[in-house]
Amino acid sequence: MTSTIRTSVVPFVVNATGTGVAQHLIAEGDAGHEFDTDAYPAFGGRDEAPSPLFYALGALTSCNQVTAALVAKDLEITLGSFDFRVQGDLDTAVLVGGADGNANFDAVTVTATVQSDATPEQFQEFVSEVERRCPVSQLFIRSGLEFANDWQQAPLEG
Template sequence: MFRTSLSRTATRAVRTLSTSATKSSSIPLRICGRGTGTQQTITIKDKPYSIQTDTYPVLGGADSAPSPVAYSLASLTSCNQVTGAKVAEDHGIKLGQWNVRLDAVLPTDVLIKGKCEGNPNWESVKLFVRVQTNILESVKGDNLEADARFRHFVREVERRCPITQLFKRSGVQYESEWLNEAL
């Protein structure tokens, strides 16, 4: 009965995603998964691509594709870059190469061992970002002004990035370290 109510609510809330991007107040998505065992193929409505997932052997998988937990971290790194591109556009900043690394710790007591107590969420996530910008050039070599402008850029990216906010608001120990490199 709980599934039926949840299912009806979820069905009513889903809208199809247009194939053309528009500036609207929301971006509705429909994602479907189909698979057996630990492997799944995920499709996005009206898109020509799909995503393959599997998991680690310790969870019964064949490690034939990235795991859902790896995709969650990949979403965090790439969402920061996508959001950064939008923030840079809004603030007149030119960007070049992004180099992003992420280190995370996932506790396994609940997920693998099935313990009743604990949290299966990430224990800690640390994002390292090196991004080329024209900020130093745009402030004519004023390092203090460049630092302030870059810190503002980073704060805006992290504030506006939905995946960063998902991680931060989930209670995970979240840290990030950003480095401004000359374009």
């Protein structure tokens, strides 16, 4: 059997060590970025670093911004600054209490404002393409939770 090597596939690797509910993580690669996670005391942590859930939501905003830059280039529109607010509603009954059900967020809402010179039609296409092409958005969407994506356009300054 012959396997096909796809040159478009990039592996992302994170190594982690930890004790209790805290971890130290290192992203493999030239830069070797490092970060830490912890949990609220109610979950057995000391709240000395962001929760993995905050990192998941933060990954959603930053991946949307990276994807937006790529989509804007393809659509030949200019972007300025971004403002994001993401809310994830989590029923902790499964995580904390061991109840039956899905431990996933029940709902995630992305609210974004981005400066752009796009026409209203271009902006709608832009938002649709960002959602379709963003790997982290697709992780949330395909998980089956209620996903709301509300993007507003602001005038491009400067």
